[in-house]
Amino acid sequence: MFSIVEMVVVLVAAALMTVVGIKEDAAKRRNQVLTAEGQNEAVINAALGNWVTRHYATLTQNGPVAVLPATDLPTLNDLFTEGNLQQPHANGPFWGGAYVISMSVGPSTCSASAGDCHVTYVLYPSKPVMRAGNPDVIGASIIAQAGGNAFGFSKTQNSGTITGINGAWNATNPLSGNPAAVVLATNGPTSDGNSVYIRRDGALTWTGDQNVNHVSLHNVHNLDAEGTVSAANIGATGAVAASGAVSAGTTVSTGNIGWPRVACTKINQMTGASDNSGLMLSCQKVSGVLQWMPIGGPKLWYGYTNIPNGNGTFVLDPNCPAGGTPLLVVTGQSMYTDPTAVVSYPTAGTGPWTVYITDGSGNIVPGSAVATSFCTY
Structure with a gap:
């Protein structure tokens, strides 16, 4: 049997193990809470x-701006309302404070016309962890690790x-007093709306030839070309305009609106007759x-x-498309008549x-x- 001393030692050891287990479980x-916070901030970032991608043209329209005014920046509710966030988010982390957003447009030499402006932003809680x-x-390091490469923290x-x-990367601590344990996320130098991707708002022009890898382009409004447009088949319900040559290997079809x-x-301009007869029309200047x-x-x-x-020869009339009027011209080739008579080529019918073929007397x-x-x- 155990002695009383041995039993006390066992109980003390069990109590210590319980305390350690509680501390480990709490840690x-x-x-887990810190990791979830980092993931949450990554979603917001x-x-x-x-949001910057959608508003890039507006943000950069005035060229460089050291600090964009708060009225030009989105709130978390704005991000949700526009659909950038799929659900509402609390406006601050669990330890208190609020999420702060700051943006700038640079460098100082950039311009909207040149398309070389960058939008830089940071997202950070207003209080350190x-x-x-x-x-x-x-x-703070756990939050940053969970957030990903866009995140950092102050040591x-x-x-x-x-x-x-x-x-x-490095950035300046945005909080007064430069406290440690400040978590900050940024878009960095390569993810600011001015990237390798074709912008949907047309704010940037292409800088090189494009290869679309045999995929289709649908719902194109107007297609303007300075050089040659070559295609196996071109079908368009609107205008196809080119200042150079338009070449077709097979056929070119137009609408039927004229x-x-x-x-x-x-x-x-060219089009087909609206009766679908195939008669081709062009826009011409007639009597001004x-x-x-x-x-x-x-x-x-x-x-x-x-x-x-x-003695009378029957001549068929043509089938005139687009409301044309059939007419006839008769040209003489030879005849026999009295030299004093007039030769005529009368026709009967429309x-x-x-x-x-008659003479002057109608004979x-x-x-x-x-x-x-x-x-x-």
């Missing part, structure tokens, strides 16, 4: 980066400087007025019919026609001619 739970009334540098030594994770003698807006007219002119010649004798005479049909507009 573990605190580490990413949302802030998205505290534990038992003292700055908790270890706690006990040289607390006036915020050092990024793994010493990747009608002969109807006003148009720009000379040399821009009008849609057939590309071949106001008369489109169709068929030739031999008139072998003057299409089809019957063509005759049919031998001869031949060619009847040429055409459409007039």
